Amino acid sequence: MQIIEIYKSLQGESSYAGLPCIFVRLAGCNLRCVWCDSEYTFTGGKRMRLDDIEQEVHRLLPDGGLVEITGGEPLLQEREAVPLMDRLLGAGYTVLLETSGEQPLERVPPQVVKIVDVKCPDSGEADTFNLENLKWLGPRDEVKFVIGSRGDYEWSVARMAEHQLARRCGAVLFSPVFGRIEPRLIVEWMLADKVEARFQLQMHKFIWDPAAKGV
Numbered sequence: 001m002q003i004i005e006i007y008k009s010l011q012g013e014s015s016y017a018g019l020p021c022i023f024v025r026l027a028g029c030n031l032r033c034v035w036c037d038s039e040y041t042f043t044g045g046k047r048m049r050l051d052d053i054e055q056e057v058h059r060l061l062p063d064g065g066l067v068e069i070t071g072g073e074p075l076l077q078e079r080e081a082v083p084l085m086d087r088l089l090g091a092g093y094t095v096l097l098e099t100s101g102e103q104p105l106e107r108v109p110p111q112v113v114k115i116v117d118v119k120c121p122d123s124g125e126a127d128t129f130n131l132e133n134l135k136w137l138g139p140r141d142e143v144k145f146v147i148g149s150r151g152d153y154e155w156s157v158a159r160m161a162e163h164q165l166a167r168r169c170g171a172v173l174f175s176p177v178f179g180r181i182e183p184r185l186i187v188e189w190m191l192a193d194k195v196e197a198r199f200q201l202q203m204h205k206f207i208w209d210p211a212a213k214g215v
């Protein structure tokens, strides 16, 4: 597989936030979100065999725990990413998959926690979520909306209702685009509208330099 980096940090953007986690960051993305903070994943990386990736995860976290497969868009390398997820599950890890939901989720092992980052209009990639994927979302999975404006917020609330996401998934997450909107505004709108979502911040951006890689 083409890998950008494998490192240990804190999970920062889901209901697993705050827990130690190994990130396996895959190269390549087919979207171009305007506020993307991972442009360095678009090209390059190094070729690694599944054995070597598994060994590196084990070296960094020998006693089990969380491993997140992320990118870029990790499902662009589905042919190898799915066997990798199977191996990590088999080795006793809890496996998270961060994806935009544009690629099919059908072949993702059901034990994997899918964190689907549905792109809002301000990202420039709205409506890229593949609606066919709704049937592959279950109670362990999470849907995230990264919100940059009131328009994004209203769009997210509407998509939540339209697809009954609070009932379908384990968590619906609302998160501000870092540096683009006052987090307080989203919280106040959510409280006023009684939205059944969990507010979150990108925790790692408050702990380390917001532009830092590998954290």
Ligand code: SF4
Pocket (backbone or CB within 6 Å): 029, 030, 031, 032, 033, 035, 036, 037, 038, 039, 041, 071, 072, 073, 100
């Ligand atoms: S899907 Fe993720 S990696 Fe790809 S452009 Fe959007 S934010 Fe960047």
